[in-house]
Amino acid sequence: MTQTFDLLLKGGTVVNQDGIATRDVGVTAGRIAGIGAFDAAQAGETIDCSGLHVLPGVIDTQVHFREPGMEHKEDLETGSRAAVMGGVTAVFEMPNTNPLTTSASALEDKIARATGRMHCDFAFFVGGTHDNVKDLPELEMLPGAAGIKVFIGSSTGSLLVADDPGVREILKVIRRRASFHCEDEPRLAERKGLRVPGDAASHPVWRDEIAALTATTRLVNLAREVGKRVHVLHVTSAEEMAFLRDNKDVATVEVTPHHLTMDASWYARLGSLVQMNPPVREARHRAALWQALADGVVDVLGSDHAPHTLEEKAKPYPDSPSGMTGVQTLVPMMLDHVNAGRLTLERFVDLASAGPARIFNIATKGRIAVGYDADFTVVDLKRRETIRNGWIASRPGWTPYDGVEVTGWPVGTFLRGAKVMWEGELTTPSSGAPVRFMDALKPL
Numbered sequence: 001m002t003q004t005f006d007l008l009l010k011g012g013t014v015v016n017q018d019g020i021a022t023r024d025v026g027v028t029a030g031r032i033a034g035i036g037a038f039d040a041a042q043a044g045e046t047i048d049c050s051g052l053h054v055l056p057g058v059i060d061t062q063v064h065f066r067e068p069g070m071e072h073k074e075d076l077e078t079g080s081r082a083a084v085m086g087g088v089t090a091v092f093e094m095p096n097t098n099p100l101t102t103s104a105s106a107l108e109d110k111i112a113r114a115t116g117r118m119h120c121d122f123a124f125f126v127g128g129t130h131d132n133v134k135d136l137p138e139l140e141m142l143p144g145a146a147g148i149k150v151f152i153g154s155s156t157g158s159l160l161v162a163d164d165p166g167v168r169e170i171l172k173v174i175r176r177r178a179s180f181h182c183e184d185e186p187r188l189a190e191r192k193g194l195r196v197p198g199d200a201a202s203h204p205v206w207r208d209e210i211a212a213l214t215a216t217t218r219l220v221n222l223a224r225e226v227g228k229r230v231h232v233l234h235v236t237s238a239e240e241m242a243f244l245r246d247n248k249d250v251a252t253v254e255v256t257p258h259h260l261t262m263d264a265s266w267y268a269r270l271g272s273l274v275q276m277n278p279p280v281r282e283a284r285h286r287a288a289l290w291q292a293l294a295d296g297v298v299d300v301l302g303s304d305h306a307p308h309t310l311e312e313k314a315k316p317y318p319d320s321p322s323g324m325t326g327v328q329t330l331v332p333m334m335l336d337h338v339n340a341g342r343l344t345l346e347r348f349v350d351l352a353s354a355g356p357a358r359i360f361n362i363a364t365k366g367r368i369a370v371g372y373d374a375d376f377t378v379v380d381l382k383r384r385e386t387i388r389n390g391w392i393a394s395r396p397g398w399t400p401y402d403g404v405e406v407t408g409w410p411v412g413t414f415l416r417g418a419k420v421m422w423e424g425e426l427t428t429p430s431s432g433a434p435v436r437f438m439d440a441l442k443p444l
Contacts, residue, residue, distance in 0.1 A: 003034055005043040007417055009376065012049030015349050016056065016368035025054060027374040030416035035370060047419070049378060052411055053345070056353035056368050057089030057375025061146070061360065062179075062233060062254065062302030063327050065091075067113060069098025074307045074395045076110075079327065080118040080432060082305075082393040084421045086328035087377040087410030089120055090365065090435055092146040095127035096159055102127045104139060111144045111434060118432035119420055120413075121365075121375075125149035125179065128170045129158040140176050143442050144434035146360065147176045152215045153183030154207075154277040154322075160185065168222050176439050177229040177252070177359060182215035182240075183207060183278055200317040201267035204279035209237035212278050216240050223250045231359060234259065234304050236278045238288030245297045252299040252359045255289050257333045258326060258400070262286070266400070272313050272320035273400045276304070279322075290342060293351075300355040303330045307396045325394045329387060329401050335379060335408025345381070353377075363436040378412035385409050391424075 005026035014023040014035070026034035026043065040046040065079035076093075083091055093110070095101035101110060101124055110124045123146035126139045140148050150170060151159050161167055162185035170178065188211055196202035216232055220243070223230045231252045235241060236259050244253050258276065263283040266274045274280050292298050306323030313320055334352070338345050357366025364372045387401045413421040418428045436442075 002042060003038070005033055005038070006045065007374070008038055008040060008043035008046045009049050009054055010038070010040060010046050012052050012054040012378065014054045014368055015345060020345065025368060025376070027417040030374055032368060032370050032372050032374050035368065051380070053379050053381055054368065055349055055377040055379060056366055057373070057414070058087055058331055058352045058377045059090045059356040059362070059365065060088045060303050060305070060327050060330060061092040061300060061356045062094065063091045063305040064094045064096065064307070064323065066307065067097060068109070073309060076114050077117045077119070077430070078393065078395040079305065080120045080122070081426065082325070082328040084119045084413040084415070084426070085393045085424070087331040087379065087413050088327055089375040089377060089413060089415050090122065091120055091327065092123045092125060095125050095149055096155060100127050100157070100159055101125065102129055102132050102158070103135070104142060107139070107142055107145060114432060117430050119426070119430050120415060120432050121435050122432050123435040127159045128161065128178065130161060130166050131158055133169050133173060136170060137173050137175065140174055141440040143440070145440065146435070148174055148178040150178060151181045152219060153185040153188055153211065154181055162186070164218060164222060167219065168226060171222055171226045171228045171230075174228065177231050179231040179233055180219050181233050182212055182219055184211045184214040184218070187211040187214060195318045197318070198316050200272040200275050200320065201264065203275050203317070204264060204281045207277065207279050209239050209281065209285065212237050213239040213243060217243060220244070220247045220251050233302065234278060235289070236281055237285050241288050241292040241297060245292065245295065248297065253292070253297055254300050254302045255293065255298050256302060256304050256326070257330050258324065260286065260289055260293070260337065261333055262400070270400055272315070272317050273324060275317065275320055275322045276306070276324060277322040293343060298351065299359055301330065301334065301351045303327045305394070307394050309396050310398055325392060325396060325399050328392055328394060329399055331377060331379065331410045332385065332387065332406045332408060333401065335381065336406035339381065339407040361438040363438050363441060365435065374414060374417040376412070376414040377410060378414070379408060380411050381408050383407070383409040
């Protein structure tokens, strides 16, 4: 009996677990149902992907969509619109909203806000604090929870857990891999005087590589002590990478596209638009990140999309807030690096799709395989485009890459078989749903 499909992606170059080849992909009921060579008559709808590459849906495991509490910067609809416009099919959103995502009710509120409004699939991190330690084993297993996120440095209020006893207690009680922002708060406090008013280039002098290495070393030692797994977010320094390469049994590693692309010379042109925590550093650190990526030390990419309005960013340093848009530019910037020969397309897929699925135990995502969600990022590797602020769907409407020409562009975004974006246009109403995790599967 001839197999039939709801949707057929025909003639594309498919990148999956067994390599790169021209294949058709058939979709039924939102799942991948066949990979091979099929006739267009076998499907209710056929999309010609000739000349295009079909990648597993890109998963951005670190975004800040600012809702609730800071919707003037971003909200779940605008942030997820930016995601799918850039080829991203799922995001993990961070807990530093207002109110903080530190309770079951706050998580439920975010899921309710996301349902029917977000254009991509979603999960939300729960913030680990001194006050909610006893609740974390239950919170991390709730539907829609990406796990626990802890700020060792660079946060305010109860989300900051700067002391080793506090981090140790969190690690003791949790079961899933927790994610950490690693900057040493005491060192940041003692070095505040190194900030030069009006000069964002002093940001990495203040938040130096020793602050990052000290916190990362503390975290890994605590994780090894209690026998738990940790994920170190946005690693920025050569010193951290040298340490982490010898501790891969305990720690997984994230890097961001902006730390792979920018160096300290960008401050002269863009000032506080480049200001991030942890900061963009000197070129030697960027080179070390690329070497660690080539060596396999890096597990995953995350955009650390953290938008602020241009008016807020225009405040004189250090009153300017740290953060930039990034979810929409993750795919084109990394495809440009692929075309420049800095990494292979297979390695990009490993970092942006398979890697997130592997380290966070995501169910049925991250591969183009029968039985998996029909999430696809369709790209034109040869297409040259210039990134412009006007293309950015994020509410602030700006990117530090305005005017940057790239080779490689997201053409289509498919979410569980639905064509959400095609050629720069939204084509399907909001259909995002909570990401499911194998560590915490609940009945459908």
